[in-house]
Amino acid sequence: MKVNPVLKKELMLGSRTIRFPIALMIYGLCMAGIALLMVFSSVNTGTMDLSDLAGIFLILAFLQMGLILLIIPVLTAGSIAGERERQTLDLLLTAPVSSFSVILGKLLSSMCNVLLYIFVSLPAMALAFLYGGIQWRYLLVFLVMILATAFFCGAVSIWCAAQFKKTILSSIGSLLWEFVFFGGTLIAVFAW
Numbered sequence: 001m002k003v004n005p006v007l008k009k010e011l012m013l014g015s016r017t018i019r020f021p022i023a024l025m026i027y028g029l030c031m032a033g034i035a036l037l038m039v040f041s042s043v044n045t046g047t048m049d050l051s052d053l054a055g056i057f058l059i060l061a062f063l064q065m066g067l068i069l070l071i072i073p074v075l076t077a078g079s080i081a082g083e084r085e086r087q088t089l090d091l092l093l094t095a096p097v098s099s100f101s102v103i104l105g106k107l108l109s110s111m112c113n114v115l116l117y118i119f120v121s122l123p124a125m126a127l128a129f130l131y132g133g134i135q136w137r138y139l140l141v142f143l144v145m146i147l148a149t150a151f152f153c154g155a156v157s158i159w160c161a162a163q164f165k166k167t168i169l170s171s172i173g174s175l176l177w178e179f180v181f182f183g184g185t186l187i188a189v190f191a192w
Helices: 005-014 019-045 050-076 078-085 089-094 099-125 136-163 167-191
Strands: none
Touching: 005 099, 019 050, 019 099, 050 078, 050 099, 050 136, 050 167, 078 089, 078 099, 078 136, 078 167, 099 136, 136 167
């Protein structure tokens, strides 16, 4: 099986920095801290039932979706625009790799990082299963939904990174597109 060379390079360079593991640790600790705080507050009131655990799952799911929607433009929007700012885009485009492979490699490397963020938060999400608050299929549906959303937002961020010359402009552009897509959907749902 042939591995995308851009994906291989991005994953190798990304694994050499200490920032990403620290960010993963902070993200996981925040999700676990919020989950434990919610469980302890439910236990301290003395009325812990299954609806509280389902509520904890819902709150954590919305929180994770919001954080993933904010993390994806940071990880992805600088991919092509960063190559342009470092003046390495021309060198990358002259390599014997198709443009599609470059874009796919950048997108998949960002999605690998987002996948790690999602898997780091699974223990906090699975806390609702400890007492039987929700079923496993809901977690699987949530995982499929968040992965599809992450892939869509990553594709929009890659498009913005290719359109804008500066990383900050591509980040702002991808955040605006996310707001249009998801905010517009929420407004349409509530208006319906």
